[in-house]
Amino acid sequence: MPEKRYGSTRGKILRAAAKLFSKSGYHRVTMREIAQDSEINAASIYHYFPSKADILKSLYAFYSAELHKALPDLHALLRLAETDPPHEVLMKAEFHFDQEARDFLDQILITAAREISADSESERFIRENIFAPTENIIKPLLQRMVELGRIQPLDIETLLTILVYYCFSAAALNHSPFGNKPEKYQSDLSFIFSFIKPM
Numbered sequence: 001m002p003e004k005r006y007g008s009t010r011g012k013i014l015r016a017a018a019k020l021f022s023k024s025g026y027h028r029v030t031m032r033e034i035a036q037d038s039e040i041n042a043a044s045i046y047h048y049f050p051s052k053a054d055i056l057k058s059l060y061a062f063y064s065a066e067l068h069k070a071l072p073d074l075h076a077l078l079r080l081a082e083t084d085p086p087h088e089v090l091m092k093a094e095f096h097f098d099q100e101a102r103d104f105l106d107q108i109l110i111t112a113a114r115e116i117s118a119d120s121e122s123e124r125f126i127r128e129n130i131f132a133p134t135e136n137i138i139k140p141l142l143q144r145m146v147e148l149g150r151i152q153p154l155d156i157e158t159l160l161t162i163l164v165y166y167c168f169s170a171a172a173l174n175h176s177p178f179g180n181k182p183e184k185y186q187s188d189l190s191f192i193f194s195f196i197k198p199m
Contacts, residue, residue, distance in 0.1 A: 010048050012038040014062065017055045018107035026056060026115050056111070060125045063108045067129050070095040074137055081144050086151050090193045091186070093137050106171040113168055134163050142196070152197040162192055 016037035020029040031052055035045040049055045072093050080089045097105055109130070115122035138160060145151040170185055 009038075009040060010058075012040065013045060013048055013055065014059055015104065017052075018059055018104055018111065021056070021059075022107040022110040022114075026052070026111060026119075057121070059108045059111065060121070060129075063105055063125070064129055066097065066101060066105060067095060067133060070097055071133060072137060074140065077137070077141055078144055081141055081150065082148060086145050086196060086198050087190070087193050089145075090138070090141065090196065091190065093141060094186075094189060095133070109168070109171040113171070130164055130167055134167070135160055138163065145196075149199050152199060154196060159192070159195065163189075166192060 013034060017029070017034045020033060020037060029052070031045055032042045034052075034055065035042040038045070049058065072095070077089055077093055080092065112122045112125045112129075116126055139156055142151070142154070142156050142159070146153050166188065170188070
């Protein structure tokens with residue numbers, strides 16, 4: 001978690017900012033509010049982050065680093081695609097975070113989703129951390145399964161779009177009164193992958 005990577009004060013600031021940004025929106029939250037929620041002096045927050053934009057960049061950088069550590073091994077999955085049931089292989093392709101990390105990362109994702117239409121940095125973040133990883137893992141897997149005759153041909157682009165939209169909605173639901181427990185998330189993914197028909 002950020003406390004361990006950035007030191008406790010930086011970590012507290014990032015945790016507070018992610019929580020506030022995801023609830024109220026980046027532009028509505030002040031540095032003073034972040035400092036107050038972090039339980040630090042309002043003036044000292046600028047020692048750690050010169051601006052709110054630097055906090056947002058640090059949140060995005062943290063998410064990217066955590067995501068890349070959680071990415072599955074594509075080569076191993078491609079080998080499994082030759083022998084294992086397609087549905088099982090696809091379920092192993094999902095990125096897994098522990099619950100504490102998932103809550104924090106969801107807040108960052110919600111923040112980026114809220115800002116995507118107004119901020120090119122947020123758009124780039126979404127493309128690099130949601131669209132690209134999904135495409136770079138799932139697309140070659142599905143293409144290989146089709147080539148091997150393991151699954152029926154399908155519209156891969158549409159399936160990728162459904163998966164990306166589900167990632168957005170799952171993050172939002174996780175921080176809503178509805179909740180989105182990990183078991184439900186896995187169940188929903190399984191349902192999406194059920195549209196892929198084995199040969």
